Amino acid sequence: MSNQRARQLLQSKSITIPTLPAVVQKVQHLLEDPNTGAKELGDVVASDAPLAAKVLKIANSAYYGLRERCLAPQHATAVLGVRVLRNVVTQAAVIGKYDHLKGSSFDLNALWKHSILVAQACSFLGKRCRAAIGLSGDELYVCGLLHDLGQVVLLDCMKQDYIDVVDFARERNLPLYAAEIERLGFGHTDVGHVVAQQWGLPPQIGNAILLHHGTREEIASDPVVALVANVNLLVHRVTEGNLGAAATAFDASIQSILGIQATDVTDLVQFVDKAKASVVV
Ligand SMILES: [Fe+2]
Numbered sequence: 001m002s003n004q005r006a007r008q009l010l011q012s013k014s015i016t017i018p019t020l021p022a023v024v025q026k027v028q029h030l031l032e033d034p035n036t037g038a039k040e041l042g043d044v045v046a047s048d049a050p051l052a053a054k055v056l057k058i059a060n061s062a063y064y065g066l067r068e069r070c071l072a073p074q075h076a077t078a079v080l081g082v083r084v085l086r087n088v089v090t091q092a093a094v095i096g097k098y099d100h101l102k103g104s105s106f107d108l109n110a111l112w113k114h115s116i117l118v119a120q121a122c123s124f125l126g127k128r129c130r131a132a133i134g135l136s137g138d139e140l141y142v143c144g145l146l147h148d149l150g151q152v153v154l155l156d157c158m159k160q161d162y163i164d165v166v167d168f169a170r171e172r173n174l175p176l177y178a179a180e181i182e183r184l185g186f187g188h189t190d191v192g193h194v195v196a197q198q199w200g201l202p203p204q205i206g207n208a209i210l211l212h213h214g215t216r217e218e219i220a221s222d223p224v225v226a227l228v229a230n231v232n233l234l235v236h237r238v239t240e241g242n243l244g245a246a247a248t249a250f251d252a253s254i255q256s257i258l259g260i261q262a263t264d265v266t267d268l269v270q271f272v273d274k275a276k277a278s279v280v281v
Pocket residue numbers: 147148188212213
């Protein structure tokens with residue numbers, strides 16, 4: 001769906017596109033200056049206590065494997081580096097923005113866990129790609145993190161009406177995306193795409209969000225789409241405990257688009273299977 005058509009449709013259904021959290025804007029702005037140091041960035045995070053607590057929880061999680069516990073954002077920035085910290089702040093701020101939705105019958109915690117696993121897995125696999133894919137590991141992380149954000153935006157705007165769509169999908173045994181198209185005329189992919197544009201994310205990130213449930217041709221049309229769509233599939237299969245099926249998530253043509261081998265996919269399955277127990281939301 002074209003972006004203009006998506007925006008019209010969303011407007012007609014009173015779906016408002018969220019703004020980029022102010023702290024992420026501030027961090028982005030600071031990072032445009034190459035002289036910005038760890039202390040300045042840490043100070044911005046430290047000025048928002050609930051955010052700082054979330055940032056430290058993420059920075060001290062198993063994924064980053066720090067040898068010593070960070071007790072201050074300035075320390076976390078120094079140890080992890082400013083680019084990694086930008087991702088940590090984005091994760092903390094975007095998830096924190098929707099804390100008010102906790103407690104509904106929509107399992108938001110499970111969706112964030114899934115999103116973080118996809119983010120970690122995209123970044124892991126990005127390092128194995130021998131083909132040029134055009135995005136850094138940090139950018140792939142953000143792409144994975146936000147690929148299903150459209151679901152959260154729809155839940156926030158539509159409340160019970162969106163939960164009805166989720167229930168409809170479950171009752172009919174339909175993929176959620178198909179149920180959204182049937183009931184709403186657009187999917188969480190369209191919503192996520194508009195958000196990515198609004199937030200000024202690189203076009204390849206927006207495109208991967210838009211097409212992660214696309215046709216075979218759409219998925220094979222761009223290496224980042226191929227990576228995110230198939231990582232999403234693999235993570236779902238690992239989470240369901242189906243490791244054998246997970247290992248076949250990337251077929252030979254997708255492997256060649258990404259410049260990866262079967263062993264890279266097996267390693268990714270193991271990585272996700274191990275990581276799933278220690279994801280921190
Ligand atoms: Fe999705």
